Amino acid sequence: MTKDITDEELVRRYLETQRNEYFERLYERYCDKVYRKCLSFSKNNAQAEDLTHDIFLKLVMKLGSFKEQAKFSTWLYSITYNYCADYARSTNRYREVYVDDGWERMDLSEDDGLAELAEMEAQQLKKALEKMPFDEQTMLLMKYQDDISIREIAEVHGLTESAIKMRLKRSRDKLRKYYLEGAVFWLLIALKALLSIRWPFR
Numbered sequence: 001m002t003k004d005i006t007d008e009e010l011v012r013r014y015l016e017t018q019r020n021e022y023f024e025r026l027y028e029r030y031c032d033k034v035y036r037k038c039l040s041f042s043k044n045n046a047q048a049e050d051l052t053h054d055i056f057l058k059l060v061m062k063l064g065s066f067k068e069q070a071k072f073s074t075w076l077y078s079i080t081y082n083y084c085a086d087y088a089r090s091t092n093r094y095r096e097v098y099v100d101d102g103w104e105r106m107d108l109s110e111d112d113g114l115a116e117l118a119e120m121e122a123q124q125l126k127k128a129l130e131k132m133p134f135d136e137q138t139m140l141l142m143k144y145q146d147d148i149s150i151r152e153i154a155e156v157h158g159l160t161e162s163a164i165k166m167r168l169k170r171s172r173d174k175l176r177k178y179y180l181e182g183a184v185f186w187l188l189i190a191l192k193a194l195l196s197i198r199w200p201f202r
Contacts, residue, residue: 003025005025007026007029007071007072007073008068008071008072010022010023010025010026010072011026011063011066011072014026014063015063015064023060023063026059026072027056030073030076031052031056034052034055034056034076034080035048035049035052037077037080037081037084038051038052038055038080038084040084041084041085041087041088042084042087051083051084051087054083055079055080055083058079058083059076059079062079069155070152070155070156071152074148074152074153074155074156075156077142077146077148078142078156081138081141081142085134085138124179124182125175125179127178127182128175128178128179128181128182129175129178131178132171132174132175132178136167136170136171136174139153139157139164139167139168139171140168140171140172140175142156143168150164150165150168
């Protein structure tokens with residue numbers, strides 16, 4: 001039985017025995033999550049299935065390099081993000097497809113200066129995120145959408161926790177700036193439309 005075995009132990013057993021049942025268990029645990037992330041990039045069910053298949057093939061080849069410096073789930077998510085980013089760049093979808101529906105459920109309420117972002121309108125927030133460099137997008141999504149810890153993000157990126165905290169702060173500040181700029185733009189559009197109305201009275 002492999003139901004209660006940790007991801008890390010499944011990896012060790014697979015590498016030691018090459019028995020498919022261990023890898024199949026990992027696949028069962030993460031196939032749906034990887035697929036949904038791929039779908040957020042591709043916006044196409046068939047393409048998302050192909051990307052998911054490719055990522056798990058890549059995973060088989062890379063399992064030997066998994067050193068357990070981060071949790072297996074974090075390591076797999078980093079492979080998924082990077083593979084999907086390459087796909088997005090190669091198909092010119094880089095600016096528009098990286099945020100999945102989970103963004104609207106992101107927990108931004110912790111005490112790190114993001115409380116007000118929890119009140120932002122979801123679509124406007126997504127538009128603001130689209131203006132940011134991919135590395136900053138990824139770090140924000142890993143932290144606030146996929147709930148990956150600072151320590152784990154640091155291990156995946158090969159940086160210190162202090163460096164990750166600083167990058168997240170800069171990215172949050174930039175996200176807030178872009179959001180507010182977008183909000184002001186649409187407010188001005190609305191005001192212009194309002195002022196152009198000819199009122200039926202004097």
